[in-house]
Amino acid sequence: MNDLVVGFIGFGLIGGSLAHALREQNPKHTLIAYYYNKNKANTELSRAVQDGVLNDIVYDLQELQECNMLFLCAPVLSNISYLSKLKDVVKADCIITDVGSVKGNICREAVSLGLGNQFIGGHPMAGSEKTGYSNSYSRLLENAYYILTPTKETDSNITEYLYKLIKGLGSIPVILEPSEHDDITAAISHVPHIIASSLVGMVKNTDHEDKMKMLAAGGFKDITRIASSSPVMWQNICLTNTDSILHFLEYYIDSLKEITDSLRDSKEETILEFFQSAGEYRDSIPNTSAGLLNKVFELYLDINDEAGAIATVATLLAGHQLSIKNIGIIHNREFEEGVLRIEFYQQDSCNAAALLLRQNHYTVYER
């Protein structure tokens, strides 16, 4: 990709991760972040400049006029509101895109403002419950689906260009209609977030002696991890994808009523079938996004938080001629405390490494 001038409005977990990835792709890109409060120092943005990820921070939208590309990476409602402010600022050939979790409203707004030809919706299906630049890293986007939603008017060259750029950053671009995107994400992301938060609420409001909190571990923490996400971000998602969310939430409430009736009537077979069919479907979900297109041979490993721990593992594997393609600590929902992720070139090496590491008393997770 050519050297680009790229602007960011909103520079937290996702904006920061994109900037890291773009910076790694081409050190000559000029990356600028806009900050909306001139009177308040933003230590996170200053750190991004010190890290060499950002070239500059600007406090006036007018200073984004030289951008070839703009990423809107604030909460969804804020992203939408920036479009009208940018209309008279950006060049006619500046690509405007966003990373928000809802696509219908922002695509409609771009078209109604006359920006439809230069706007394309975007949504990296990667992230975590953490927020802010300090938690961002380039590999957050790696092997993750990155949905693109062109408007009816988006220039096809722009769609093609962004598709290639996203692919170059290690994500897997997928093109969807905005409404299809919003239905899918309501079912697999937005409603599950509401459910996670309501589960936490159930325990919070009934745990009068804090015993539930003390004993809550394992399953409860897994299923509710996402309830720790940014409240503003989720408020914005609920206020913009309301119809799709209501549709799936009502379906879900009906299914809860059905299982409630089955319990009340002690319907043994129905209860068994409820768990069996969910388990079978859950097990059929691909483990990694990359599984479909570009298979990843990886395993995850608990290691002690001490100097030399990674080197010890690498030496053990090298001693058995097992070549590592990639190695590094990751932090995400599934492994809250962080684990070592090791990627291999082939499935055979990955299997052999898992066996070897287990023989050496490491806890290995394969996904």
Ligand SMILES: NC(=O)C1=CN([C@@H]2O[C@H](COP(=O)(O)OP(=O)(O)OC[C@H]3O[C@@H](n4cnc5c(N)ncnc54)[C@H](O)[C@@H]3O)[C@@H](O)[C@H]2O)C=CC1
């Ligand atoms: N967190 C996640 O896992 C994912 C989030 N998204 C979407 O990405 C967007 C950003 O989310 P995160 O990076 O996770 O949140 P974040 O909280 O880490 O970052 C948001 C940034 O936007 C800034 N901001 C807030 N209001 C603003 C305004 N009015 N003007 C300018 N900047 C403003 C904040 O200061 C912060 O730096 C959201 O639209 C969200 O729906 C998309 C995929 C995954």
Ligand SMILES: O=C(O)C(=O)Cc1ccc(O)cc1
């Ligand atoms: O909800 C999820 O599944 C996540 O793990 C993180 C996430 C949050 C919001 C998004 O729009 C996309 C991904």
